[in-house]
Amino acid sequence: MGETIKLHEENVLENTKKLQNPLVIKVFGDNIPAYVINSKIKRQWSYLGKFNFLWLGKGWIMSDIDDEEALELVLSNGPWFVKGQIIGMEKWSTLFLPDSLKGLTTPIWIRILSLSLQC
Template sequence: MANVWHKKSNRRIADLDIGNCLMKDGETIKLHEENVMKNTKKLQNSLVIKVFGDNILAYVINSKIKRQWLYLGKFNLTWLGKGWILCSFEDEEALDLVLSNGQWFVKGQIIGVEKRSTSFTPDSLKGLTTPIWIRMPSLPLQC
């Protein structure tokens, strides 16, 4: 039995038997358009979320989000790295409810929410929003 803690050696693409998955140049992998379309459809009702502030363990974030959004029906959380989580819902209504009903928190830390797009990159915070309330006592009525 192999020891799972040992790092596996890298394999060169040229050494793999990948049959008809290469382009004519022999170096570029072909994408199967039907698989890309199927995966795009699966991601249609997805959000990317990020918990800001202190580092919180993944299992804690997972349990807190699932508890808060339990009423939305089935959804799946996938860890993307760099603190980002993909949240895929079964229907668009659940996605819209998250986007419109919240200030969402995990252990007092605010959650940024963005509808997943093809331009998403884990290195950017562009487009990430969360509604917040700001209290300004004694603000003049005209303001």
């Protein structure tokens, strides 16, 4: 009541640098424990270098992929799965809302039999 919170500019700048290439991830389907998701994704992405996960709640995970090229590889080299459940992901932005699926993508392959080759 009437109290104010003062932000330290150095901390804000340092945290902003950490949020240059974060990725938000959601595993769809069954409720899979966090340690399993962590283990499975780290194994699949191990060739990209080091990264960590931050559990945001409501099934959302943030990954701190430092390298822009590695981030693009993760976004384009899917689809990714954990225990048979597909992973949706997007680059984090200040507009991210954990209650929304807007912008969430995952590359998928579909097979349509008897479709002409030119199609």
